[in-house]
Amino acid sequence: xxxxxxxxxxxxxxxxxxxxxxKVDFAVQPGEIHALLGENGAGKSTLIxxxxxxxxxxxxxxxxxxxxxxxxxxxxxRAAGIHVIHQELALFPELSVAENILVDAQPRGRFxxxxxxxxxxxxxxxxxxLGVRIPTHARIDELPLADQQMVEIAKALVGKxxxxxxxxxxxxxAGHEVDLLFENMRRLRNEGVGIVxxxxxxxxxxxxxxxxxxxxxxxxxxTAPVGEISREEMIxxxxxxxxxxxxxxxxAAPADGPDILSVRNLRTGPRVRDVSLSVKAGEIVGVAGxxxxxxxxxxxxxxxxxxxxxxxxxxxxxxxxxRVPKDAIAGGLGFLTENRKDEGLFLGLPISANIMAPDxxxxxxxxxxxxxxxxxxxxxxxxxxxxxxxxxxVKVGNLxxxxxxxxxxxxxxxxxxxxxxxxxxxRGVDIGAKVEIYRIVRRLADSGVGxxxxxxxxxxxxxxxxxxxxxxxxxxxxEVEGEALGEEAIMDLAVRSIERHKATAEExx
Amino acid sequence: MSAIAMEIRRNRLVMSYLxxxxxxVVLVVAGGFLSDRFLTWRNVGNLFQQLIVLGMVSLGQxxxxxxxxxxxxxxxxxxxxxxxxxxxxxxxxxxxWLALPLALVAATAVGALNGLLTVVLRVHSLIVTLGMSSxxxxxxxxxxxxxxxxxxxxxxxxxxxxxxxIPVSAIILVAIFALAGLWLQRTRSGRSIYFVGGDxxxxxxxxxxxxxxxxxxxxxxxxxxxxxxxFLTARTGVGDPRIGVALxxxxxxxxxxxxxxxxxxxxxxxxTFLGVLLVTMLNNLLNFVNVSSYYQWVIQGLIIIxxxxxxxxxRR
Numbered sequence: 001x002x003x004x005x006x007x008x009x010x011x012x013x014x015x016x017x018x019x020x021x022x023k024v025d026f027a028v029q030p031g032e033i034h035a036l037l038g039e040n041g042a043g044k045s046t047l048i049x050x051x052x053x054x055x056x057x058x059x060x061x062x063x064x065x066x067x068x069x070x071x072x073x074x075x076x077x078r079a080a081g082i083h084v085i086h087q088e089l090a091l092f093p094e095l096s097v098a099e100n101i102l103v104d105a106q107p108r109g110r111f112x113x114x115x116x117x118x119x120x121x122x123x124x125x126x127x128x129x130l131g132v133r134i135p136t137h138a139r140i141d142e143l144p145l146a147d148q149q150m151v152e153i154a155k156a157l158v159g160k161x162x163x164x165x166x167x168x169x170x171x172x173x174a175g176h177e178v179d180l181l182f183e184n185m186r187r188l189r190n191e192g193v194g195i196v197x198x199x200x201x202x203x204x205x206x207x208x209x210x211x212x213x214x215x216x217x218x219x220x221x222x223t224a225p226v227g228e229i230s231r232e233e234m235i236x237x238x239x240x241x242x243x244x245x246x247x248x249x250x251x252a253a254p255a256d257g258p259d260i261l262s263v264r265n266l267r268t269g270p271r272v273r274d275v276s277l278s279v280k281a282g283e284i285v286g287v288a289g290x291x292x293x294x295x296x297x298x299x300x301x302x303x304x305x306x307x308x309x310x311x312x313x314x315x316x317x318x319x320x321x322x323r324v325p326k327d328a329i330a331g332g333l334g335f336l337t338e339n340r341k342d343e344g345l346f347l348g349l350p351i352s353a354n355i356m357a358p359d360x361x362x363x364x365x366x367x368x369x370x371x372x373x374x375x376x377x378x379x380x381x382x383x384x385x386x387x388x389x390x391x392x393x394v395k396v397g398n399l400x401x402x403x404x405x406x407x408x409x410x411x412x413x414x415x416x417x418x419x420x421x422x423x424x425x426x427r428g429v430d431i432g433a434k435v436e437i438y439r440i441v442r443r444l445a446d447s448g449v450g451x452x453x454x455x456x457x458x459x460x461x462x463x464x465x466x467x468x469x470x471x472x473x474x475x476x477x478x479e480v481e482g483e484a485l486g487e488e489a490i491m492d493l494a495v496r497s498i499e500r501h502k503a504t505a506e507e508x509x
Numbered sequence: 510m511s512a513i514a515m516e517i518r519r520n521r522l523v524m525s526y527l528x529x530x531x532x533x534v535v536l537v538v539a540g541g542f543l544s545d546r547f548l549t550w551r552n553v554g555n556l557f558q559q560l561i562v563l564g565m566v567s568l569g570q571x572x573x574x575x576x577x578x579x580x581x582x583x584x585x586x587x588x589x590x591x592x593x594x595x596x597x598x599x600x601x602x603x604x605x606w607l608a609l610p611l612a613l614v615a616a617t618a619v620g621a622l623n624g625l626l627t628v629v630l631r632v633h634s635l636i637v638t639l640g641m642s643s644x645x646x647x648x649x650x651x652x653x654x655x656x657x658x659x660x661x662x663x664x665x666x667x668x669x670x671x672x673x674x675i676p677v678s679a680i681i682l683v684a685i686f687a688l689a690g691l692w693l694q695r696t697r698s699g700r701s702i703y704f705v706g707g708d709x710x711x712x713x714x715x716x717x718x719x720x721x722x723x724x725x726x727x728x729x730x731x732x733x734x735x736x737x738x739x740f741l742t743a744r745t746g747v748g749d750p751r752i753g754v755a756l757x758x759x760x761x762x763x764x765x766x767x768x769x770x771x772x773x774x775x776x777x778x779x780x781t782f783l784g785v786l787l788v789t790m791l792n793n794l795l796n797f798v799n800v801s802s803y804y805q806w807v808i809q810g811l812i813i814i815x816x817x818x819x820x821x822x823x824r825r
Contacts, residue, residue, distance in 0.1 A: 305714055326716035335714060343714055346707035348775045357704060358715040360697040368695045 004063070005030050005163045005194035006051060006082070011060035013046055020046040021057065022218040028163060028194040033185060035205040035226070036198045038215035039238055039430030041400060044198050047215070048165055051196070052084040053077030065162065083156035084165040089148055093141035097134055098123035101154045126154045130184050144292070146177035153184060164188060165196040170204060171427070174291045174456050175494075182208050200431070201457070202231055214238050239432050246435055247463035248442040254481070255283035255466065258317060260419050260450040261302065267310035268301045269294070273474035275311070279419060279450040284441060286465030287454045288490045294474040295454045296338055299421045302452075303335040304328040315419075329358050334416025336408045338423035338454070344408050347397030351389060352378035354396050355411045362415075381410035385440060402433025409440050413449075420444060422453040426460060438464055458487045472497040522777060525768025525820050529783040532816075536790055544797040550674070556793050557679035558669065562587075562737045562744075564682045564785045566760040568689055569620075569733030571781045574764050575693070576726035577706035577773030578627065578634035583734050584757035585645040586619055588750050590738035592649055595658025595748030602661040613735040619645070620731020624724035634727075642757065649750045656749035660742060668743035678740055685736070690778045702726055706773030762788055762809060766816040788812070 004027040013021040020043045028034045038044050049055035050062070053071030062069050064080060071077045074084075091100050099106075101123045109115025123136040132150045140148055149169060156164055166185075170178050185208060189195055197209055205212055206226060213223040214237045222229070222237045259278040266275040271294040279285045287295050300306035302313055304324045313320045315331060325335070337343040346354055355378045356363055363374045378392040387406045389399065396407055405425065412420055425441065426434045441464060445451050455461050461468055467481040470493040478493035480486075540547040566583050573580040590612050597608045619641070626637045670677040693699040701722045704712040713719050737756075742748060763784025769776025788809065795805050 303714070324716075325714050326718070329716040337714060342708065343710045346704055346711060346774065348707050349703060353700065353703070357712075357717070360700060364697055368691075369697065369700060371695070 003030070004028060005065065007063040008047075008050070009061050009063070011047075011050060011057045011062070013050065013055060013057050020218050021050065024060070024215075024218070024220055026213055026220065026223075028196055030162075030192045030194050031189050032211060033189050033195045033197055033209045035209035035212040036196055036215065037202075037205060037212055037234060037238055039432060041430070042215040042238075043218040044215055045167065046218075048084060048167055048196070048198065051077070051163070051165060052082055054084075079159070081160050081162035082165070083161050083163070085149075085152050085156065085167065085169060087168045087171055089152050091140045091148055091151060094139060096136065097127075097138050097140065097143070097151055098136040100140055100151055101126060101136075102158060103155065105158050123154070126157050129157060130154055131187070132180070132184075144177075146173045146180065149173060149177075149181065150184070161188075161193055163194045163196070165198075167198045168200065169197075170199060170201065178204070200428075202234055203459070205234075206231070216240055235431060246431075246438065248439050251283060251445075251466050255280040257281055259314075260316060261452065262314040262317070263298070263302065263311070264314075265311035266298060266301060266308065266313065268306055268308055269297045271474045272297045272301070275471065275474070275476050277452075277469045277476055277479075279452050281418075281450050282445055282448050283466045284445050284451040284453060284464055286461040286468040287452065287471060288458065288461045288468055289471030289494055291456055293471040293494075295471055296423055298471075299335060299423050299452070299454060302328075303333060303421060305335070329415060332416060332418030334412030334420045336405075336412060336420070336422045336425055338427065340404055340408060345396050345404055348395060350393045351382065351387065351396055351399075351407055352392035354407055355381050355392075355414070357411065359415050377414070378410075381414060385410045385413075386436065400429075400433075402429040402436070405429055405433065405437060406440075409437070409444075413440075413444055417449060419450045419452065422451065422455075424455055425453065426455070426457070434460075458490060461490065462487050470494050522768055522775070522780070525776075526780055526783060528819055529767060529780065529787060529816070533783060533787055533790070536787065536794065540790070540794045540797075543794065547794055547797050552793070552797075554671070554674065554676060556789060558676040558744075559793070560785060560789055561678040561682045561740045562756075563759060563763065563789060564686070564782070565733045565737035565740075566756055567763040567781050567785050568686060568778060569730030569737075570760040570764050571767075571769055571776070571778055572689075572702065572726045572729045572733075573634070574761075574769055574771060575706045575773060575776055576702045576723060577709060578723070578726065579638065579761070579771070580620075580623065580727060580730045581635065581638040581757050582619070582623060582642040582645060583730065583760050584753035584755065585642040585649070586616060586731065586734045587738045587741065587753035587756055589645050589649040590616060590735060591742045591745070591752055592653050592658070592748035592750050594738065594742040595660060595746070596653065597658075598660045598664065598742075599658040602664075605661065605664050609739055612739060613732060616731040616735030616738065617728050618731070620734070621724050621728035623731070624727030627727075628720045628723050646750075646754075653748065653750050656747045656752075658748040660746050665743050665746055668740055686778050686782050693778065698722065698725060703774055706775075708774070759788075759809075762813050765813060768820050770820075 007027040009025050011021050011024045013019070024043070024047060026047065036044050036047065046055060050057050053074045053076055098120045102119055106114045107118040107122055109118060120136045127134055127136070130150060130153065134143065134147050134150060140151065169181060173181065185195055199205060209226050211223065211225050212229065212234065214221050214234060216238060257280055260281050261279040263278070264276045267273060275294070275298050277285070277287070287298070289295055297306060301308050304327055341347060346357065352374055356374055360369065363370050363377065375392055382389060382392060385406045387403050387410060389403065396404060399407065422441065426437055429437065441451055441453070453465065462485060465485070467479065468485060468490060469476050470478045470480065470490050472494045477497040480489050480493070537548070546552055566587065569583060570580055594608055594612055598605065623638050623641055626632065627634045630637070668678060672680065693702060701712070701717050704715065704717055705719055705722045709719060741752065745752070763781050765771060766787060767776065767780025767784035769780055791808065791812070792805050795808065
């Protein structure tokens, strides 16, 4: 196929001890959205880096626009029209939109100085091309994440882009922001740009992609037009085994007994206006809603990590006395934060220290930490939660995302014997690990712990929760349970309230 | 591969220690060839006698760096304390028993104040301690512009005392480092230094008393500066308002050379101890082969950059 935008053949990449790419063939046609699917560690990011010039393959050939190439640097690939948008956006938060868009093409005016006016005009032109309205003078850190992503895409349009590579762009956005992104992807596709789209979310692949290539252990295990492959087949290929059941069975009967946690009319921070919800022992309660609806802030307030400005948080029917995480932990609460690298784990420290961090007094004898007891306890957790590691002394930073998440479960399940709060518990972990995490969560609930689970992935909310609270714009706008519990019912509640809110806002205006 | 070799490969910290230890061996061997006086008992004794001042300030710096900060007030604090001690002891030589605890308490208090200011104002420790350093330096100069004061003979002897041929100060230094190592590895507060340095927000969400740990690290750094000042005063016999000027940056050298990373959360006191040995021996050797102190500065700078370069390239 000489018409391909890019064609990789027999690409191999080897590092000491690992082979992230093993004889990979991959091609993208102009005007095609080609999804790249695979578990973490399957080789997706290495493949992206090879195409973008950040990694040189050990062997194999790259043909770009009909010519054999060997990128010397990412810059060379970019100059040739390949643009990679990484999950972590490469923007300067304190500079303006225009400065960011034209970061390596600042228009010169008189005397070779950068012309401010030309810069804003050019940036506005590019944004108009994308059909988005973002003020070019705004600072990046004033923009919502979705707009920041649009700025990143706008950067790609400064030169002539022939191949656009998007690495999990929907990890940080939701709802209509995703729609806007997809709309722009289609627009670029129709202009003949080849697009590589990396995502964990199968639903999105069916919605947007024309073709899908599945990677497993550095090898291509399948390429097919999206219409000719089923969801089941994709999962089976990706995981290498059949996942008869992704979600464990729900509770047989609704949980009875008193509420462990009861939140009434909570108000905190700039976003949370009015939140009421409850959790009983042994049940998994989901919290659904768009990113930015204030879900994380609610979790932080319950855990004592954020000041409560109004309303009541009751624990076992009594007002929660603690105002800092320490008190919450002493009361049997645990909190798996959304951002495990910055707010959960100590990446440079061993697994054992990470597991025991909130319970140092539990392993201290005569004022000294009892190392053998620490290791024994940690090893038991590692075994119980099947963390893949040769030893509890391994640094957490060296583990895969799924295993890091299991370390957090190991940590909190030891001490959170009343209520466990999960914020995006499967973000960035592969589907095999997801299934394991779902089983862990259900197991914990079955042992009598109440679970409050925040998630942006509706299938997960629907598949795992016994009850679901839907949040929108800082309020709980509805509760769904039993037969009614489904993706549509939840979306309906979330969207309807946003529309109502908009209508009221317009009336006031 | 043997189990030990595996362990070393996995544990980068141990590897850092080995690198510094190897540099030390190279230095000793080179020293033996370059100067026939370098490896004499006399010189080794002298060398170990000199360790304590740099050793103590570097230990204090290690605590703060591990916790994720930096203490730039160490040098000024040491200067101020030597001035205080020498002048106080000139006035009342009989009150040594009072002067020493007073100096230590004051040093710890200044350190704790540094910590409190970073916690309360949420200003970067670089700024707070830089400001504090300037304040202390200025205040000391207002009181005494020139070196002065004196110390009683018995106190001066402390700096040179030996037990079985080994300098007492070196014994004290090793004991303090051993205690510090035990504290960091095996106690709740010590372990928490690593947690806070590794990730402050994660530490908070794990219920650890972050603010207290921050203050504790600075207070310990102050205390270490106090001990350093006592031995420095005993050795020089005077209080010099400028004696510590170079000490602040010198205190960072052994820390980073020993593999503790400036971002915090990784490293340890053994590395710092090896770093102190390396720097002290190097300067000692350069003295023997008649290299001027200007070159010593240059070489010390090279060592910092090269050692840290080696450590980081291993982390990639």
